[in-house]
Amino acid sequence: MGEAIVITSGKGGVGKTTTTANIGAGLAKLGKKVALIDADIGLRNLDVVMGLENRIVYDLVDVIEGFAKLKHALIKDKRFENLYLLPAAQTRDKTAVSPEQMRELVTQMKEEFDYVLIDSPAGIEQGFKNAVAGADKALVVATPEVSSVRDADRIIGLLEAQEKHHPFLIINRIRASMVKKGDMMDIDDMIEILAIELLGVVPEDEAIVVSTNRGEPLVLNLQSRAGEAYRNIVRRLEGEEVPMMKLEDESGFLYRLRKIMGLKG
Amino acid sequence: MFDLFAKVFGRDDASKEVAKERLRLVLVHDRASLSPQALENLKNDLLKVISEYMDIDDQGFRVDFSRHDESMALVANIPIRSVKRKSL
Numbered sequence: 001m002g003e004a005i006v007i008t009s010g011k012g013g014v015g016k017t018t019t020t021a022n023i024g025a026g027l028a029k030l031g032k033k034v035a036l037i038d039a040d041i042g043l044r045n046l047d048v049v050m051g052l053e054n055r056i057v058y059d060l061v062d063v064i065e066g067f068a069k070l071k072h073a074l075i076k077d078k079r080f081e082n083l084y085l086l087p088a089a090q091t092r093d094k095t096a097v098s099p100e101q102m103r104e105l106v107t108q109m110k111e112e113f114d115y116v117l118i119d120s121p122a123g124i125e126q127g128f129k130n131a132v133a134g135a136d137k138a139l140v141v142a143t144p145e146v147s148s149v150r151d152a153d154r155i156i157g158l159l160e161a162q163e164k165h166h167p168f169l170i171i172n173r174i175r176a177s178m179v180k181k182g183d184m185m186d187i188d189d190m191i192e193i194l195a196i197e198l199l200g201v202v203p204e205d206e207a208i209v210v211s212t213n214r215g216e217p218l219v220l221n222l223q224s225r226a227g228e229a230y231r232n233i234v235r236r237l238e239g240e241e242v243p244m245m246k247l248e249d250e251s252g253f254l255y256r257l258r259k260i261m262g263l264k265g
Numbered sequence: 266m267f268d269l270f271a272k273v274f275g276r277d278d279a280s281k282e283v284a285k286e287r288l289r290l291v292l293v294h295d296r297a298s299l300s301p302q303a304l305e306n307l308k309n310d311l312l313k314v315i316s317e318y319m320d321i322d323d324q325g326f327r328v329d330f331s332r333h334d335e336s337m338a339l340v341a342n343i344p345i346r347s348v349k350r351k352s353l
Contacts, residue, residue, distance in 0.1 A: 145284075146284050146287060146288050146291075149288055150288060150291060150292065150295065153292050153295060153296070154295060157295075157296065179281075181279070182279025182280070182281050182282070183279060183280045183281060184281055185281045185284055185285060186281070189281065189285055193285070193288055193289070193292065
């Protein structure tokens with residue numbers, strides 16, 4: 001029996017989809033059998049981030065309505081044969097699926113996969129309720145900005161009200177140079193405010209844009225700091241104790257020098 | 266030049282402190298699901314009830330949430346002008 005994990009945030013654009021793609025690819029790289037579900041019906045994106053947009057035949061709604069079998073709708077990843085994507089429907093909306101149907105589908109998928117990762121849409125409405133319905137665990141992605149932290153707090157409140165979810169925090173897009181100047185909240189500030197367990201910290205990294213352009217998860221890139229951060233998150237999910245990565249000032253001379261020389265940060 | 270000065274001596278106006286303070290206040294309201302308007306109504310109701318027992322300074326009357334670690338308290342500061350003599 002596998003584990004279902006929802007990746008959520010409340011606010012849009014903080015990196016849910018990128019996080020889902022990278023954790024999924026990272027777990028698959030460790031040999032786990034992984035399924036990713038894009039629960040953002042009507043605004044699907046996990047397919048493009050994974051570089052699988054040309055392979056879609058059936059989608060989540062087709063499976064739930066019984067129009068397609070799950071095994072026919074799952075798209076096998078290009079790089080890992082134990083990684084699959086169940087894409088969202090693009091021409092439907094969130095009301096096409098109910099939380100009960102999602103719970104049923106996720107339970108069924110947990111029989112076959114070690115991990116089922118569910119990429120939640122932004123917001124706290126039905127799309128969010130659908131995404132969390134079948135999840136055993138929740139990862140809340142937040143950037144160090146007031147709007148994101150506020151929405152994350154709201155989401156944590158909603159998750160804790162359901163009790164069965166144990167939310168973990170992923171701090172995304174943190175910039176060491178701004179933290180150093182006192183112009184960005186640091187890790188301790190965010191943990192103090194949100195009061196949940198920290199799973200990982202991902203530094204701002206231009207390589208994310210490049211990897212999304214290409215449709216290749218960054219977790220496979222051994223040069224990138226963000227890639228390393230995702231690999232650490234994956235190892236923590238697997239129960240390993242991994243110390244938090246030291247944030248490096250990306251505007252610092254040494255960092256740039258090492259980057260130019262192509263050394264791992 | 267000012268930036269350098271500010272860096273060396275540390276800044277009191279570091280914007281993250283502003284962010285934290287604003288978040289602290291907004292989250293207290295979000296978590297208590299009390300809007301500023303609701304808090305104002307609560308204050309007015311309290312004022313009405315307490316005024317039956319004593320003469321209070323409604324200008325100095327403050328009601329706010331106060332947080333200590335994990336617990337939250339509603340703190341009212343009510344300056345008293347005079348206590349009414351029992352009429353019975």
